Structure formats: C-alpha cells, structure tokens
Amino acid sequence: MRGDSLKSIDYTLYVCTDRDLMSSGTIEESVEKAIRGGAGVIQLREKNAPGRLFYEIAESVHGITRSHGVPLIINDRVDIALAIGAEGVHIGQEDIPLRAVRKIVGDDMIVGVSASTVEEAVDAERDGADYLGVGAMNPTATKLDADSVTIDELKAIRAAVSIPIVIIGGINMRTISHYKGLGVDGLAVVSAVVSADDPERAARELKSAWLT
Numbered sequence: 001m002r003g004d005s006l007k008s009i010d011y012t013l014y015v016c017t018d019r020d021l022m023s024s025g026t027i028e029e030s031v032e033k034a035i036r037g038g039a040g041v042i043q044l045r046e047k048n049a050p051g052r053l054f055y056e057i058a059e060s061v062h063g064i065t066r067s068h069g070v071p072l073i074i075n076d077r078v079d080i081a082l083a084i085g086a087e088g089v090h091i092g093q094e095d096i097p098l099r100a101v102r103k104i105v106g107d108d109m110i111v112g113v114s115a116s117t118v119e120e121a122v123d124a125e126r127d128g129a130d131y132l133g134v135g136a137m138n139p140t141a142t143k144l145d146a147d148s149v150t151i152d153e154l155k156a157i158r159a160a161v162s163i164p165i166v167i168i169g170g171i172n173m174r175t176i177s178h179y180k181g182l183g184v185d186g187l188a189v190v191s192a193v194v195s196a197d198d199p200e201r202a203a204r205e206l207k208s209a210w211l212t
Contacts, residue, residue, distance in 0.1 A: 009071060009110070010040030011131065011186030013207040014166045015193050016075070017044050017061070022194040030194050031061050035068045037193070037203025040186075043090055045075040058084045073112060078104055088112060090133065093120060098127040116149050121157045131164040132157070133188055137179070138170025151178065158183040176210050186210075 015034040017027060024030035031042055042065050046054045058074060062084050065072040071087035074080050078101055081089040088110025091101055098113055105111065112131045113124040121132055134157055135149055149157075149169075158165060167179055168188035176187060187210055196202035 009164075011164050011166050012210065013037075013039045013193075013203060014041040014043065014133075014186050014188040015039040015203065016168075016188060016190045017042065017046075018190050018194055019046075021191050022199075023197060024194070024199060027057055028060055028064055030199060031064050033199040034193050034203050035065070035070050037200040038207040039070065039193070039203055041071055041073060043073040043075055043188070044086075045190075046077075047075075051077075051080070054080050055083055058086065062086060071110060073110065081105065081109065088130070090114070098124060098129060102128045115157065117153065118156050118160045121161050125161045125163050129163060131166065131185070132161065133168050134165050135167055135188070136169025137167050138175055151182070154179070154184070155182060173206060173209060176206070180210070 017030060019027055022030040024033060034042065044058055044061055046057060049057065054077060058080050062072050073088040073090050074086045075090050076095055078089050078096065082105060089101065089105065090112040091098065092114040098111065101111055110130045111128065112133055113129040114133045115121040115124055116134065124132060134154060137149055154167065164185040166186040166188040167184050171187045171189050172192040187206065189206065192206060193199050193203045
C-alpha cells in the first residue's frame with residue numbers, strides 16, 4: 001500500500017479498540033459501529049491477549065474492516081499483522097526498531113510509529129514510517145506511562161516531518177478545538193468512541209466537529 005494507495009488513506013478519525021472500555025457487547029460490534037460513524041482507520045489493540053486469542057480476534061475484525069474498505073492496523077504485534085494479512089502495524093518506541101520491522105513486513109504494509117519528540121518523529125520518517133501517532137496530548141487512562149506532548153512540541157514535529165500525523169491521548173469533543181489549524185491529519189481516539197453509549201453517533205459527531 002505504498003505510493004498512491006497510501007495517499008488515499010483517510011486518517012481523519014483513527015479509532016483504537018479496547019475491549020475493557022467498549023460499551024458494545026462484542027469487539028466486532030464496536031468496530032462496525034465506529035466504521036459506520038466514519039472511522040477511516042481501525043487499530044486493534046490487545047495488550048493483554050495471548051497470541052492465539054489475539055490472532056482469532058484479529059481475523060474476525062479484519063473481516064469487518066475489509067468489507068468496508070478500511071485498513072486494519074495491528075498494535076505492536078508484527079507477527080499477528082503478517083499472519084492475518086493486515087494492512088498495517090503500529091509500533092512504539094520500545095518495540096522492535098522500525099528498520100527491522102520494515103525488513104520483516106516489506107514495503108507494502110503500512111507502518112505507523114508513536115512519537116513524542118521531534119527527534120523521534122524525524123528518525124521515524126527517515127527509517128520509513130508511513131504515519132506518526134503523536135501524543136499523549138492529554139492525560140489518558142488507556143496509557144498511563146505515555147510522555148506528554150505540548151502544543152509547541154506538536155507544532156515542531158509537524159514542521160519537521162512531511163508524513164501524516166494523528167494525535168492521541170485524551171482526544172474528545174472537549175479537547176479537539178485545541179488542535180485545529182496545526183496541520184494535524186487526524187484524531188486517534190479510544191474511549192471517545194468505543195466507550196460511548198452510541199459509538200456510531202460519537203464517531204460521526206467527533207469527525208464532523210473536527211472537519212468543520
């Protein structure tokens with residue numbers, strides 16, 4: 001998915017799953033509702049799932065995302081991403097180095113990287129990242145150990161790299177106005193959508209608020 005196909009990815013609303021926080025009865029239902037509400041990318045996060053369960057969930061979720069033409073990004077687990085033929089994988093600063101990941105997955109898979117400093121962002125772009133997840137922008141219960149990123153740091157990161165940036169960390173209807181006009185390509189959210197009473201409506205309202 002390099003070249004022109006990468007340009008077609010809609011990062012505007014990038015929804016990360018969380019089975020512990022979701023209001024839906026199943027992960028499949030949660031993902032379906034997020035996509036119907038306008039999510040252009042789904043990231044499957046299963047920090048505590050054993051490998052076999054993660055694989056089975058990923059296969060099931062991929063069936064849904066594929067049917068909607070939405071790329072599925074697997075968090076951390078390069079092996080799972082390869083095993084199910086996912087469109088991408090997302091890695092953090094403590095995971096396998098990006099250069100090694102790119103050797104494993106080849107040039108066709110989307111690879112996203114978490115970054116909280118200009119140096120991390122520049123290194124990621126240089127080593128072949130397709131997009132950056134920048135944060136945490138605000139305190140969040142889903143990632144207690146995340147480094148905080150200031151508005152000034154976000155601006156500096158945007159000025160330093162040309163690849164797409166999605167911001168993450170406490171992004172919701174109350175906070176998105178802080179980040180408009182900064183060249184950010186999209187919002188990466190967890191609880192703002194998956195924990196909502198109506199995830200489809202929450203996704204739609206969040207995306208609309210960001211774009212207007």
